[in-house]
Amino acid sequence: MIRVLVVDDQPVVAEGHSLYVRRVPGFEVVGVELDGRSAVERCAIGGVDLVLLDLDMPGMHGLEVARALQTMPDGPDIMVLTATRDVPSMRGAVRSGALHYVIKPFSFATLRAKLLHYASFVAATTGEREVLDQGEIDAALAALRDPAGPQLAKGMSxxxxxxxxxxxxxxxxxxxxxxxxxxxxxxxxxxxxxxxxxxxxxxxxxxxxxxxxxxxxxxxxxxxxxxxxx
CATH class of the missing domain: 1.10.10.10 (Winged helix-like DNA-binding domain superfamily/Winged helix DNA-binding domain)
Known part of the structure; x- marks a missing residue:
């Protein structure tokens, strides 16, 4: 079971994201935090595999949270869920360790796809061992991505x-x-x-x-x- 911490300063939004996560097999919500500092403190305790992280939060910005989590031994992975659309924020999130950058608002199907791709990545990278070759590394990283991209309506290319x-x-x-x-x-x-x-x-x-x-x-x-x- 992949343990998820939801971090968003809007309680209604955080609860909505939590409901989405609970609908995806193999994932459980272990907590909801409404500010960045509380999120860092919760992750320091342990028991969190993945953080669904908002960026534009008062007090401690999401990018600061992400950088703090990256310094933790065995810290959690990060998936950014944000309404922030500018390219510098996206690049900053990637540099700070975000595995996905999802624009709000999004559908359940969108988040479900990202979570399932993440689960495939986790399955491919579990264990203390050496990889066989470059192909295994490429396959593990590809598991994070949806080659088809967002779903288009029927008849659209x-x-x-x-x-x-x-x-x-x-x-x-x-x-x-x-x-x-x-x-x-x-x-x-x-x-x-x-x-x-x-x-x-x-x-x-x-x-x-x-x-x-x-x-x-x-x-x-x-x-x-x-x-x-x-």
Whole structure:
């Protein structure tokens, strides 16, 4: 049984994550902590294999928690669950030992997939022994990853989604479905379907453009990061 500590400063969110974990075979929740310092103290006691860690918490930021856990002998593994979307935070989490970086909000299916991949990694790396060859190492690391990526709706292709993401990312001010269709060489209906999927899953945001007759035209752009505190 893999023992999980849930760390999130919002009690309702922490409880929701705990309920998800309890639904996955082979995992048990051994505690819930609402701040970083308490999480570090709980892990120092032992009996925790995996920490589901929020980043933006008052007092002790999640990256500080992750670095503290990395200094513990036989410390727990870390999976970041956060609403923080900026690339520096993602890179910081990876450098601090995070095995996964999951954007909130997410579905049960998403967390379940990450946990099961983690369980496969644990199974492949258990025991004090030498690995046979590079292939065994590669297979163990691959167990952490989902080669298919997030689930797409029926009839949607990963290649087209990659193209749509690249198109939206290329224009900071946003693009209409018609313009994206031109860029990727698809119909407007197809482009709009992929853009709506991206918007629904948090990959981009819808921005209405006013000033013309009739209904405002929707454009799609990468989500804007909040301005840093002054």
């Amino acid at each position: 990963k290649e087209t989604m990659v193209a749509v993401r690249a198109a939206v990312r290329s224009a900071a001010g946003g693009l209409s479905a018609s313009r994206v269709a031109e860029i990727i060489g698809a119909s407007r209906v197809t482009a709009r379907r992929y853009l709506e999927h991206l918007a629904d899953t948090g990959g981009c945001e819808r921005v209405p453009v006013y000033g013309r007759t009739g209904r405002p035209e929707l454009t799609y752009r990468m989500r804007m990061l909040p301005a840093p505190d002054a």
